[in-house]
Amino acid sequence: xxxxxxxxxxxxxxxxxxxxxxxxxxxxxxxxxxxxxxxxxxxxxxxxxxxxxxxxxxxxxxxxxxxxxxxxxxxxxxxxxxxxxxxxxxxxxxxxxxxxxxxxxxxxxxxxxxxxxxxxxxxxxxxxxxxxxxxxxxxxxxxxxxxxxxxxxxxxxxxxxxxxxxxxxxxxxxxxxxxxxxxxxxxxxxxxxxxxxxxxxxxxxxxxxxxxxxxxxxxxxxxxxxxxxxxxxxxxxxxxxxxxxxxxxxxxxxxxxxxxxxxxxxxxxxxxxxxxxxxxxxxxxxxxxxxxxxxxxx
Numbered sequence: 345x346x347x348x349x350x351x352x353x354x355x356x357x358x359x360x361x362x363x364x365x366x367x368x369x370x371x372x373x374x375x376x377x378x379x380x381x382x383x384x385x386x387x388x389x390x391x392x393x394x395x396x397x398x399x400x401x402x403x404x405x406x407x408x409x410x411x412x413x414x415x416x417x418x419x420x421x422x423x424x425x426x427x428x429x430x431x432x433x434x435x436x437x438x439x440x441x442x443x444x445x446x447x448x449x450x451x452x453x454x455x456x457x458x459x460x461x462x463x464x465x466x467x468x469x470x471x472x473x474x475x476x477x478x479x480x481x482x483x484x485x486x487x488x489x490x491x492x493x494x495x496x497x498x499x500x501x502x503x504x505x506x507x508x509x510x511x512x513x514x515x516x517x518x519x520x521x522x523x524x525x526x527x528x529x530x531x532x533x534x535x536x537x538x539x540x541x542x543x544x545x546x547x548x549x550x551x552x553x554x555x556x557x558x559x560x561x562x563x564x565x566x567x568x569x570x571x572x573x574x575x576x577x578x579x580x581x582x583x584x585x586x587x588x589x590x591x592x593x594x595x596x597x598x599x600x601x602x603x604x605x606x607x608x609x610x611x612x613x614x615x616x617x618x619x620x621x622x623x624x625x626x627x628x629x630x631x632x633x634x635x636x637x638x639x640x641x642x
Contacts (some may be wrong), residue, residue: 345371345388346407349377349441352392353417354397355519357442357449359478360393360424362416365437367428377546380404394418397609416609420468430476438481448484448512451475452503456492458521460546464609465492470636472496486513486539495529504532513539519573519642522557523550528556534564541565542602545594546575548586558597565589569600574627577620578606588637591627603627607625 347368351358370376376383376392387406389586394401405411414422423429426622433520438445472493480487487510494500507514514536522543533541536624545554561570572594576587591601603624608614616624622641626632631640 345373346383346386347373348383348387348390348409349375350378350390350392350402351394352402353395354393357438357447357481358393359444359449359451359490361391362434362437362449362478363428363431364391364426364439365441366431366434369429369440371438375437376503377441378406380406391472396607397611398607398614415579416464416468420464420609431478431622432476433479435479438483442481443483444479445481445636446483446485447545448481448487448508448516450480450487450489451491452477452479452489452507453491453494453497457496462546462606474499476504480512486514486515488515488517490518491516492518495525496521498561500529501532504536508536511537513537515539516541519544520540522561522572523553525557525560527560528604530560530564533561537567538569540571542571542573544573544575545590546573546578551593555597558599562597568600569632571602573604575604575606576623577616581617583619583623583637583641587623591632595632601627601632 345368349361349365351361354361365375372386377386383405384406387409387411389405390410392402392411392413393415394413395416396416414424452474454475456465457472459466463617469492474497487507489507501577507577519542543557560605574587574590574594576583590604594601605616605624606621619641623637626640
């Protein structure tokens with residue numbers, strides 16, 4: 345069978361696509377990325393994985409093919425079949441689809457114990473639960489760890505030891521909950537190969553908890569390896585002084601702020617305001633280091 349794949353808005357390696365590809369590789373099917381010019385007439389199955397509701401959908405779909413769509417960009421309920429989801433050895437799929445990528449995608453847990461109003465993770469994945477680790481990219485030099493709340497499960501220590509045994513630098517890409525980070529958890533990171541750690545400061549009222557955790561973390565991890573996601577545009581659509589305050593306080597600790605504009609996955613027509621978009625550029629391009637927001641946003 346001729347199997348074709350699309351991940352139109354994935355900036356990182358797409359794990360669902362890797363597992364789908366590996367499943368069909370194991371069946372000796374013809375597997376590749378979809379190219380409309382060459383694949384329009386004779387594709388048997390097309391899989392499309394989309395992350396964001398506002399991303400443009402694929403216009404030119406293959407004629408007479410079965411088309412399967414999944415990911416949060418389409419809905420929160422579609423899951424891979426067990427025979428695909430349970431695949432853990434995906435080395436062949438890496439080499440076929442992502443031969444130039446130098447990192448591995450990894451989950452050790454899915455879900456989250458929090459129930460933040462702005463986040464779709466609990467709706468899609470439920471509470472934190474352990475999942476099997478997949479094989480590394482044969483060409484990978486570091487690991488992009490995508491656990492939504494790594495330390496929220498009681499078996500965090502055994503999972504961290506498994507990651508350490510892989511002997512590659514780790515980027516805690518989607519964040520650890522800095523508000524609940526214990527001294528033991530912070531110290532455990534001292535002996536890990538850390539490429540980067542991402543934390544989040546979503547609400548001003550969490551300031552004391554956030555900086556208690558930060559003070560613990562920077563005893564064992566250099567601040568220049570820490571990035572903090574700063575949610576904006578959720579409780580109200582325009583930038584306010586507390587948004588600027590969060591960015592500048594993080595900067596004073598030598599932690600890199602990263603402004604995250606709120607995404608409403610239930611509203612395909614949702615758009616960020618101009619001030620939010622300007623703020624994201626001001627922060628994420630590090631313009632805040634040289635120009636105050638009031639001048640930049642004129």
